[in-house]
Amino acid sequence: MLALGCDHGGYPLMKEVIQYLEANHIAYKNFGTYSEDSVDYPIYGKAVAGAVAAGECEKGILICGTGIGISITANKVKGIRCALCGDVFSAKATREHNDANILAMGARVTGAGLALEIVKAFLETPFSNDERHIRRINQIED
Numbered sequence: 001m002l003a004l005g006c007d008h009g010g011y012p013l014m015k016e017v018i019q020y021l022e023a024n025h026i027a028y029k030n031f032g033t034y035s036e037d038s039v040d041y042p043i044y045g046k047a048v049a050g051a052v053a054a055g056e057c058e059k060g061i062l063i064c065g066t067g068i069g070i071s072i073t074a075n076k077v078k079g080i081r082c083a084l085c086g087d088v089f090s091a092k093a094t095r096e097h098n099d100a101n102i103l104a105m106g107a108r109v110t111g112a113g114l115a116l117e118i119v120k121a122f123l124e125t126p127f128s129n130d131e132r133h134i135r136r137i138n139q140i141e142d
């Protein structure tokens, strides 16, 4: 199960992401927001990060205007590795190397076409399980 969260700045892109997930029969839980009315991104960043950290959801996608505020918020939660990505290479690499469990994007930065390619790469790329990457991830939590 994928956890979704966005603020008003991220909402237009989140609608596109949801369409993509539904077209590809990917299950999700949407933590909001549900419109372009102004809200505070930490609420949604914390909700999604909490669900992933608790094991309720396996991965998450967070979107705000830049992706910055919402990714900073998510990364404050223990066990969360939230990667702000604006390109497909980074989305693939952060799964392989960092075992990132949340993808963040900026709706005012990244166009929908590219964003959906980023989502696909993030969801379809497995963690490498290489010893050196496991060691480095463990060091993050130390």
Ligand code: RB5
Residues within 6 Å of the ligand: 007, 008, 009, 010, 041, 064, 065, 066, 067, 068, 069, 070
């Ligand atoms: C909202 O205007 C905007 O500040 C927010 O979406 C995000 O970009 C914050 O980092």
